[in-house]
Amino acid sequence: MTASEKNIVLQGSELKQHYEVSQGPFKPKGVVKALDGVDFKVEAGKTLAVVGESGCGKSTLARQLTMIETPTAGRIEFNGKNLLTLTGEDKKEARERIQIIFQNPYGSLNPRKKIGQILEEPLVINSEMNPASRKERALYLLEKVGLKHEHYDRYPHMFSGGQRQRIAIARGLMMNPKVVVADEPVSALDVSVQAQVLNLMMDIQKEFGLAYIFISHDLSVVEHIADEVMVMYLGRVVEQGPTHEIFSQPKHPYTRALLSSTPRINPEQRIEKIRLPGELPSPMNPPLGCAFHGRCQYANDRCKHATPELVEDDKGTLIRCFGYDEGRLDYLNE
């Protein structure tokens, strides 16, 4: 076991989530593969970003990791123990250590509860702490996320979006988590507030040694905060690797298209525009072969019939693409 492997706090393997969908009274039930075989690892103090468009399965992954949904198949290991087979105290303990921050700060705080009650709820449920020490912890974390003690007795509607997201972060920290799953935590915020919240998240990560699973569609944010990036398309990982590798030389055509579609202020950072035709295929009946072939300009016959596997390159990046395997992606040869 190498040093870095020791630090792995959360690991998923072959995670699947299939939903049965009724298509009408006399038709056979359809299967939606929201997540179809996803593997990942995340180390303490590191950030794994999950990137993709809506419908790619990134939110399903977040729901699995926080045990809101049970995977159809696969393993989730937290500190070496399989979450899915845990029971009783162990399960409760694991649940406390994996927390979630939601996208919409207006919906994630109970509008009828005071900030203090919201923050202390996890403690009330999971611990036998007395009210005084609960309050002490809540105040301590309010301070940590840059809010004041007097905010303890207020209701959520008195706060701005950025402040609410700070409260949500404080709530996530109440149980001393090891892993925080952040589902688009800054995409509902204004630019200047977004920077404040991102800074806060990074400060807290350093201070508490948290591992982040950072789900986002905003690549410029991901580039800034992530150590490793996982690009998903229709329930599968298409490219996965160190942030620097992915952003300096995207290998999968989809990653490249995503990057080139992201607007940039600095003209030097803009890369040649690749416009993907069409839209994400319906997960109800995904195309045969590589799921991306319908929108890919490099697709050939093989892509239409066979499904590529994830292949590792010499720099530790995983790519799921026949074009890459066969060396026919011309942008890589420039």
Place this chain on the structure above:
Amino acid sequence: MTQPTVSVQGPRTPLAEFWFYFRQNRGAVMGLGYVVFIVLMAILADVLAPHSPTEQFRDFILTPPAFAEGGQAQFLLGTDGVGRDILSRLMHGARLSLLIGLVIVMVSMIMGICFGLLAGYFGGIVDTTIMRLSDILQSLPALLLAIAIVAVLGPSIVNSGLALSLVYLPHYIRLTRASTLAEKNRDYVISSRVAGANPLRLMFITILPNCLAPLIVQGTLGFSNAILDMAALGFLGLGAQPPSPEWGTMLSTAREFIQSAWWVVTFPGLMILTTVLAFNLMGDGLRDALDPKLKQ
């Protein structure tokens, strides 16, 4: 310089906000005032009432009100067919009517909330069963169903209260279920789930407070319905039994004097009318005051 206004503006408690909106509806404030008046009258009936509600003044049968011709100063609103003081009976009747209304609304609301939360939260077969049963209840005319139940259980104030609670149940179930469905998938509920809250806590502590606003409004309106239907049952002789001074019963026993002594019928009728109106006005105001918050 701008600082003071900020700190005043910021922490407006939900109660203050509620009062701010409620105050803007003048009818609602009047309704509230009248309801407070009736409640005080009911509580202080023993002190305020000039006579006992059941004492029969045999010498003063069917005395007109004090302000009418031939009235007596000691019987402000006149006396009924057996010489009981109408004002005193109305005051004591307020007690009975309000109590009945309150009990009926509480019973049906609590049961409705439980069933509605169960149906909305668990869905599936639980939902189907509860909702179909409530559909059946709702498909029968309310008063007819109540009459049928009372006929089986026997006429009494408790039985008719029970019957009416059952009749009103479907409204509360539907309302609670609808709001529960809307709230169930909000992020704050999910984050409580992630924190490890069990279904009971989720239903009653997390979700329920956010569903209360429409229920409170429905409860207030239901209150007036309960008083009205109770009066109707009383009028039919199925509710409160004489000599207890219930408004509906007072009306029904006064039927024979409609043409000869108008006051015996008019005052109980007016009481029912104004009380129901006040509750409805108040309910409207509550709806206005609580709804903008829901929309946020």
Place this chain on the structure above:
Amino acid sequence: MSLLSVKNLSVTFGTGDNPFRAVDRVSYDVDAGEVLGIVGESGSGKSVSSLALMGLIDFPGKVFADQLDFEGQKLLEMKDKARRKITGDDIAMIFQDPMTALNPCFTVGNQIMEAIAVHQGGSKKERKAKAIELLRQVGIPAPEERINVYPHQLSGGMSQRVMIAMAVACDPKLLIADEPTTALDVTIQAQIIDLLLELQREKNMGLILITHDLALVSEAADRVVVMYAGQVVETGPAEELFRNPQHPYTEALLKSLPESAAGKARLDALPGVVPGANDRPQGCLLNPRCPYVEDKCRQSEPELIATTGRHAVRCFKPLTQEDAA
């Protein structure tokens, strides 16, 4: 003469001595064939100003302006009916959420044909042919079939395309797009922006692109207006403005983007939040958050002053290139 010319447009809400100015003396103009980007955070008044333009501010909002001219016609002095004719025929608008902007009860074709009928008329057959042609123009595959689907059968990107088709149905001279891609995915956003720019060039329309996304504006717009708390704080040609921002707010916004922080651990965040309705400061509206604040900024309010060429800044001490470096 510019296509649209706005001078000192203000929109106030509320009554009494101190009504809330959602938009405060905003001036800009748009030429035919030009893309004007309006950027700002939420609450900056960027959407309200365009609604005021279209005459869509309802009571209790009040609109004032020294000048609100479209092709030399004074919109503010017109009767409602005449104004509606202009705003309907020559100015079109696209909104943020395409899913709610289409009426779910009617087919897509029906709604486009309705838009054509109101402004151009024509027989049903002609209108249908036009609707199919429009759907083809906005890049919807198999328009003959899609014309009969209902909005809920379309994805967000497709719905936005339909909205664009409706907007350009009567060949407007000015198109206002209010956050047209905020609800969409990145690759779809790129498609829609390309489509808008293509149509704009083809028809030589003026395009006002309202968004919170600085990078998007920097790529798409010719000129940019930066708004803060209801006021225009800086305006100028896109490239120049983003290269050499002269207002501290613009500079701070650009710095707070993760893109500008390459290699740095922390982002340069502007402290505080956009002031709300009740807590606007005295003097320059940015003064509590501004790193360059001086006493003067707390006492009096700067005017929007032209600096170089078409560049104008609302600041007592506009940043020069040396400051920014």
